[in-house]
Amino acid sequence: MIVKALEPQEYADPLRRAGHEAERQMAFYLKRAFGEDARKFVFHNLRLERKGEVAQLDHLVLHRYGLVVIESKSVAGQVSVNEHGEWTRWWNRQGRGMPSPVLQARRQLDLLLSLLEDHTTDLMDRSLLGLKQRTFAGVRRDVLVAISDGGRITRKTDVPELVKADQVPDRVKAIIDQEVEKPFGTFGLTEAEMTRLVAFLRARHTPAEVAPPAAAPPTPAPRAQAASAAPASVRTSQERQAQARPQPEVACRACGSANLSVQYGKYGYYLKCADCGGNTPAKPVCAACGQPARLSKSGAEFTATCPGGHRWPYWTNPA
Template sequence: MIIKELETQNHTDPLRRAGYEAERQMAHYLKRAFGEDPNKLVLNNLRVERGGEVAQIDHLIVLRFGLVVVESKSVAGQISVNEQGEWTRWWNRQGRGMPSPVLQGRRQLELLCALLDEHTAELLDRGLFGLKQRTFGAMRREVLVAISDGGRINRKTEVPEVVKADQVPERVQNSVNQLRGSLTAFAFSDTEMTRICAFLRNRHVPARDVQADTASAPAVPHPAPPRGLTGVTFPPHCVPVAAPALPTAVHTPTCRQCGSDQLSIQYGKNYYFKCTVCSGNTPARPICPTCQQPARLSKSGAAFTAACAGGHQWSYWTNP
């Protein structure tokens, strides 16, 4: 499924225009292969920030077993990779060195994973009957470099991360097939995949100069986006919605062990439901019924209100 479409870009610079065309080509292949697959969630042209650093990811694929970063490279002639892993771009028999897109993709993925690690408790469920917090440490992480259809690859050493753009979907499917059926493989739940995609889409910050390539275009300052209750960044120009009367939750939480709705919210490391029937614990992780983003709870007496980063609020639970 396509969670975030590729943003339309109008470049006057030929190199930027060629780069965008390579991304558009790759986005087309991913949509054709995974557009209706609920187990492969695609975010195109994702740009997130952490601690003053920026991760610019051409294509991110959230799989059941982990994350795949795809770096799109526009190549009109030929690229070569020598035994030292050094990259050269060739055009009209003239070579010019270029940074390794494999290392570039790994750096982007590393920063993205660091951002996810900071929000582990919000994004992942607790395991072992709610006693232990799951982490991102065991998830699969992979980088692929997609060379545009018109380019040629001269490999003097094996670089398994480098493929032609039309081969990326097959490589992704092969990775899934290798892990499918493994009892020890890390796997996201449906809810966790939804939370992660909503979180990343909400953290996306478009580049300020992505639509302005000419020096004559006046620079328009963009205000810093406000911070939400969960630490999630609002999208630019997104105004939180404040309802005068809080709606109630559509879904009634139940005990994950016995299915009872005889619960009360307690607080340990995080909020959780305590079942009065079987004494089991169930994480209290509200999902916004309007925008499907993860939400955070606030307490006022016996009443608990949920609020998501999109500004929606609703009455989540009242303890007996």
């Protein structure tokens, strides 16, 4: 069951836009797997505050035996983990170190558990005729790091938390099955506890404050136009093309540039970067229903259509 949906976002920065695209992809997979499951509760972009600290959870699955925090990472190239547990993101044959997203997800989970423990008496039942307070000590806690389906993983040490996005639902089900198969006596949340936890997390979500838009600078006084300047109503073909082009849903996976054109190759449509020459798969995802869409071409214009019937302009190639 989807308790908190993923809010649509618009980002001018290509990297942040790619990150949100990874979250949309993950939200689609979780909806397909658990959207109609009344015993598994899914939260997207859950932001919680505790004593001045903030936990920003990309995705959270609450199940009968505990919690799974899922961190989405946009990795269109390659991510590697060496024998020392150090992470590197690769693109265009160049590597750059990155903080461990597994440790990041664990810190978010720790803060979430601390917040829940602050409210143990409100959230958990009492047992043994009301004489003993149940706690969160037995709650199972797991983290998963999901990279984009098009990314590649290289590991020189075992990192069981690191998976492709499409593998996450099966991994969550496997976690739950491990608890089901344990002998009688395994800790499990009661129906009443689950209900209280869902209501508590929904109520404690605190959206980040959005800074008000900066005031527009004062309009300068009009100046006489030089005789050699082109009239204001006349625009170059490049300017008209830039204005007509929709915002890209992805950026170049090699350099982050938005200077792209859609091309067709052996594996279907892809985006060609004019800045670095790199290729990026063209995989539009519907903002309305989260389903992957297919591209169709009409001249220089490309349109995306999803199985739900939604249709939108995807890209216009430069002239």
